[in-house]
Amino acid sequence: MWTLQYLKKLSVGLTLAMLAGCAVTQSQVVPKKVLHLVDEDFGRDYFIYLPTSYGKKPLPLVITCHGTNPWDSARMQINEWKHLAERYQFVVIAPGVSSARGVIPPSPSAGIAILKKDEEFILKITEGFLNNPNIDQRAIMITSWSAGGFPMYFTGLRHPEIFRVVAARQANFVREYYTPDIPRFDPYQPILIFYGENDLPILKADSKVAYDFLSKAGQKNLFLMSMKVGHTRHPEVALKFFGDAIRMYPRPTIIWAKLLPGGQCRIRFDSCLVDPPDDGKIYWDFGDGDSGVGRVVDHTYKSPGKYALAVMHAYRDKTIRFVGRIEVRAGSFSVISGEEK
Structure with missing residues (x-):
């Protein structure tokens, strides 16, 4: 009513x-x-x-x-x-x-x-x-x-x-x-x-x-x-x-992934930023101790597990963040949006 x-x-x-x-x-x-x-x-x-x-x-x-x-x-x-x-x-x-x-x-x-x-x-x-x-x-x-x-x-x-x-x-x-x-x-x-x-x-x-x-x-x-x-x-x-x-505002997605021997997984990530400003930088934290820089980046996870995934777009005096999780399994992977609760 x-x-x-x-x-x-x-x-x-x-x-x-x-x-x-x-x-x-x-x-x-x-x-x-x-x-x-x-x-x-x-x-x-x-x-x-x-x-x-x-x-x-x-x-x-x-x-x-x-x-x-x-x-x-x-x-x-x-x-x-x-x-x-x-x-x-x-x-x-x-x-x-x-x-x-x-x-x-x-x-x-x-x-x-x-x-x-x-x-x-x-x-x-x-x-x-x-x-x-x-x-x-x-x-x-x-x-x-x-x-x-x-x-x-x-x-x-x-x-x-x-x-x-x-x-x-x-x-x-x-x-x-x-x-x-x-x-x-x-x-x-x-x-x-x-x-x-x-x-x-x-x-x-x-x-x-x-x-x-x-x-x-x-x-x-x-x-x-x-x-x-x-x-x-x-x-x-x-x-x-x-x-x-x-x-x-970054919204990371997976372009492709390749499973490697020993449970490793190589993934190409895209920040999905369209024509970002030239004077901005895009930083990645893959959650396993490694990091990267760029709109599109490749990373190899050495073993299955759940990892925090963070992308930061630094532009002039502000930083825009995306924090999510990626789960890498022996035969698959998935990106889950949102922070750990």
């Missing part, structure tokens, strides 16, 4: 939304057509914009979740983003979602069931690009506007192995939707929560609740940002954060 206080805030917010409107004001001039597709399994629409350099080099990928109908839709989201996608050369996908219900969000039990269906749909269309050589797998962001925050947080936080960055734009949040999944969160996933100082009261409040919830959940690269704007569309804020995050 929603509280009377919540419903009062919601009533004020809806009134202001109707007065302010949610028009797409971004330029619609792009050289290519938007692709409008329908997934037969889900019976849902989704829209894709492929910029002019698609097919020539790997490009970043942005998934953007729309807000409450009729104030927003998947079509409006693609129209909001397509000019930026062409200007900065990245692929953008806008899926149709069912959980974007900012008017009266479903109860936690009903809401989670709807969110899981949205998650399945978002993952299906995203995974179609995961083995695509035209997509930079190090640079995938999920973002949202308004009530699209519900599926964005749910899918993005539960799948940090896919979504490098999460960026909430003036987004709704209900903590009960996400509490059961805290153990799945990656504490080093960069997350932006952006709201307008003249925004709808409920969205300002929800943004602060989301920040408090994620802070207490242990998220280390979490940012709360506001601007003197109302409930208007600002995709450029999320895009700037995306670009900064993939340049600055």
Whole structure:
């Protein structure tokens, strides 16, 4: 059951939304057509914009979740983003979602069931690009506007192995939707929560609740940002954060591994930093007494075991860290994000 206080805030917010409107004001001039597709399994629409350099080099990928109908839709989201996608050369996908219900969000039990269906749909269309050589797998962001925050947080936080960055734009949040999944969160996933100082009261409040919830959940690269704007569309804020995050915040992955005689394992690690600053340095601590320097490094573990794995990106007067674990077994290996508890 929603509280009377919540419903009062919601009533004020809806009134202001109707007065302010949610028009797409971004330029619609792009050289290519938007692709409008329908997934037969889900019976849902989704829209894709492929910029002019698609097919020539790997490009970043942005998934953007729309807000409450009729104030927003998947079509409006693609129209909001397509000019930026062409200007900065990245692929953008806008899926149709069912959980974007900012008017009266479903109860936690009903809401989670709807969110899981949205998650399945978002993952299906995203995974179609995961083995695509035209997509930079190090640079995938999920973002949202308004009530699209519900599926964005749910899918993005539960799948940090896919979504490098999460960026909430003036987004709704209900903590009960996400509490059961805290153990799945990656504490080093960069997350932006952006709201307008003249925004709808409920969205300002929800943004602060989301920040408090994620802070207490242990998220280390979490940012709360506001601007003197109302409930208007600002995709450029999320895009700037995306670009900064993939340049600055390491997310180590394994490129390849080779098992050697005697239980040894040689691994090539990638920090997954995209075009990091020239004057920065990337340091590795492999947890076995050895260290390395570089965006991509090779290391041989002499014996099976669990090792702390730390990556530090030192840039000017700051150091950005990732601390995780790697488990090397006799016949396999795995990287586990997060610090030892």
